[in-house]
Amino acid sequence: MNASLPQLLQCIVSEYPDTIAQYSKDQNGEFQPISYKEMFDCVSNFACGLRVIGCKRGDFIGLISDNRKEWMHASMGIMALGAADIPRGSDVTDSDIIQILGIVESSFVVVEDDIQTKKIFKNIKELPKIQTIIILDSSVDLESLKTEWAQSEEAKTRSMEIFTYDEIILKGKEFRVQNPDYVEKQIAETKPDDIATIIFTSGTTGTPKGVMLTHKNFLSQLPELSKRIILYPGERALSVLPVWHVFERLCEYVIIHAAAGIAYSKPIGSILLADFAKINPHLLPSVPRIWEAVHDGVFKQLRKKGGISYALFKFFLKAGNLRFHYHRRLFKNVAYTSQAEKTVAPFLAFIPWLLLTPIHLLGDALVFSKIRLKLGKNFRAGVSGGGALPSNIDEFFWTAGVTVVAGYGLTETAPVVAVRSIAHPIFGTIGTPCNYNQVKVVDDTGKTLPMGEQGVVYVRGDNVMKGYFKRPELTESVIDKDGWFNTGDIGYICLGGEIVLRGRLKDTIVLRGGENIEPVPIEMRLQESQYISLAVVVGQDQRYLGALILPDEAELQAWAKSQHIAEESMEKLIELPQVKKLFENEIADLISAENGFKLFEKITRFAVLSKPFEPGVELSAKQEVMRHKINQLYEKEIDELFV
Template sequence: MKNILTGLIKHQAIKYGDREAVATLQGDEWTPVSWRRMDSDTDTLAAALCSLGVEPGERIGIFSANRMEMLNVDFAAYAVRAVPIAIYSTSSQQQVGYIVDDASIRLLFAGTRQQYELARRLMTDGSTTTLRHIVTFDEVETDPDDTTSMTFARLMEIGRESAARYSREVEKRTREAQPDDIATIIYTSGTTGESKGAVLTHACFTAAIEIHRERLDMLSECDSSVCFLPLCHIFERAWTYFCLYTGIPVAINNDPNRIQQTLRERHPTCMCSVPRFWEKVYTVIESKMADMNPLRRFIARRAQKVGRRRNLDYDRLGLRAPRLLELRYKFYDRLVFTPLQRVIGVERGNIFPTAGAPLSPAITEFFHCCGINVLIGYGLSETTATVACFPRVGYEIGTVGTPIPRVQVKIGPENEILVKGPTVMTGYYRKPEATKEAFTADGWLRTGDAGRIDSTGAIILTDRLKDLFKTSNGKYIAPQAIESRLGEDKYIDQAAVIGDRRKFVSALIVPAFGELRRYAEAHGIAADDNVALVADPRIYSFYEERLARLLDDMAPHEHIKRFTLLPQPFTMESGELTNTLKVKRRAVAERYAEEIERMYV
């Protein structure tokens, strides 16, 4: 197969027929979509795109939260050699307008009424000169003066009506598809600076999929997955493509707040996620263990010790555990681990790839002890996701694993991780200067991440180079390492470490208010108002003691000397988080400038 993505759905429809390819949520019920149906819809939509005059190489926008139709558009676009570009559903009008103009998007698919209205404003207020057509996935009533928009259902009708006319054109374009055709452009979420579009060719995705089949050989068509992260993000998009290629059915979770319910309904054997997901699961488990009676808590802790010895000292290294240890592990598996996994919804778990930010080694170890294979990895939009991940055997906790096959990694000046390989982007769309800066003279991609390679060949990340800062005393600080440690605490929901050119390190901390209220009520502290709660000196002292314990083994200059408890969380809507829940440091520093200054008075 020259381009895996171009003919993927048709190839799998021939192989699997009426077997489930994707499951979508209709009300409270999961509805399966067969490979045959998915292939038919792809053909219909491809004909519809031709009828709208979509040309090879034309960029098509998809502005929506996760849903089945996004995959329909992707694969129909690949069939006619168009370029689908996904835009986060939470993006502002300015952000959408920037991408639409930068990529010269003429046709935009919008998910809901809200996204339709934002796209219409772009057209009516002159924010964009390129957008001409909007297609809404929902049955949206268009504006009275809107003569160019239509629903997805109507577009599919057009496709069915024009199928005979355009079928040969679709087949011709599919045959003519080339590896160096642009598959998609991934716009960086932009923790700092202007968003840039990483150009990923079909060759990048073909290589990525084939490489992952080698590395993730523990997966097969017998597995099942949940699409949880935004499909706009390269991690989820590449993962979902890989699952479809492998024949793994994918349940599309369309509401991030529903993920726990989805897991318990679908029982996936695999799912990609960001560390924030596992941090939240960990703090819930720790909280429940704290509420156990002494006997149950003793049993749970004993189970962890047995799980650690069996899974990390033996299974991790590909060694067979001693018979007595194996028997003890099976006992605790039935008594503790399987019930725990069932509560989460991962009792059938195989692997759970996790990347996008650091996950505390302590949390990673905890889940492995419990038989939940959180597979740590590292990658970028610019590398079609994965650069490195845990191998099946011999992974090292505290690393992000070893480089995947045919992807080269080396350490450059300032300990920057440099990457070369077939999955690396061709450059940033229409940004030659930015592209030039992104590569070394001999063609290595500058990742912007600092790290080192250990004796086993595994990569140890230290921090983003742009995030690293130096105190006024000349001490370098890696804020993500400190924030990762804080993420282990059940009373801390979010944290942003401060200290660039300052005398000492400080932090803005968002408490986990559910846990904090329980503590406050147990200690006679009024807990019905967040503002009053975080201002209470007793609460400050409580966090002061916890921070001291959490950071006890870190260097003195890395300790948080002062901190501010915030009454509200960082959010995407307020611009303080990226769409993958990473802190936008510049935005946080600007919004909380007064609070930060008070910590240094």
């Protein structure tokens, strides 16, 4: 195994120097390729450029940018120097910038463009350590930005250097002429347990959690993942996700490990489909929302056609879904918790599968083959992570003949714990644990549970984080003395070792788009309303957030009286349109951009409950909300929020 990620790149370059590494669009929207040798030159020049302006081994360097080829050059360059990147996307908030760059005490920050540069300017008083900004987009008006800084109040008491990516590359080139082996020597000094990156979890309360991930955390996964996610030298994968999220980042390392090429696209339907036609990719790492959008787009298009086309589509889809129900049992693509059921199922499935197969083959020729054509002639599989893949979406793609393999992991596990194999996917599961980590399921007492019994999932292995940055007590609360990490996820293990997830004990909510949201800040803000006594935010694996609202009965009754609404029971009062509008306005005012909330943190739908929560039922003895109990007790109300 390589000692570091830059060393991995170095090895790939030595074997595949002329193979295409990256495809990025020019001003005309056409993909322009660069080889692995050219990419490594960019990485080396960037690393040396950083050295020239004062960066050194062990530094923590901010990296605020969306996905683009220069992001990888910057990140690899930072790591080649022996430093670590602190990544964030272009949607970073002011508070994120202040807290994250402040916690790691960054002196250097790499940003995408002038917009991110101005965010640094805006918050510079709270970032006394920052002394250098590097802008990846070299087309910015650099002189204008320098003038803006020079005219600021802060410029009177401190200096700030601002460079473009091209300037850093040029400085690096000049340095390498005099020091031709510098980068190689720095790469050789990096150890597997050195920190590669610190990824701060989004939407956290109080002090953000900085997940320290080492080179080994990533590298340990690549040999096994290359067997499950099949990709060969010279092949291509589309990149559409935020690279500062650990799932996309690891996928790009998998692509590099395979000596394949990364083509940078956008998660926008029209752009993505056009890029499928241009690039003909073999692989698409994505989140469930993208597969859902493809599914919805197919339905919308055929519904618009109507008539016989839509009727045939629905018929063949229903027949195909049923056929694959039996197909999975016949060819062992489904998980079991009973040996008897596993033995009998193939025999029971054979006749129905045989009868339905001709219908499905006809449907495939008339309907599903056309869907596959939209993904290009080379498409092998999609890899879905960052949230659970809904079963109806999973089933649709099975029937359409499009392989989508679901995986599971967390930022703290860098991230992949388990993933289905492209060669033999198991429906309804997230696959078996990868061989670089162990998984066990435990009960409330910490006892390991047998196969089929539901409990909390624990993980141990080379992929588990080094810890939370400057928070040893928090690290100890999630990783025990034997190295087992408490994921906070609820699930069970099947007969073949596959994992099935059922929910989360942790508060963190993951939407289908992969956004990680801590519900507590939203709930606390909602509870600032005089009409809301308690709020519970829900939305795990959904498109958007919802909320269960407990009204402050006295305040609501008083408001009703002021509105000349006849006094009614609470059950009747909360059903009135005026009352629903009141809560709608309160929620919209409180959970807004003005109050620092992101678009995906907004509450789209809510339900007002008439019965207060009780200790021992919905609340713990400490009056804390027990989310897993609420998910069970109010399953119907929650489901209705996402219909």
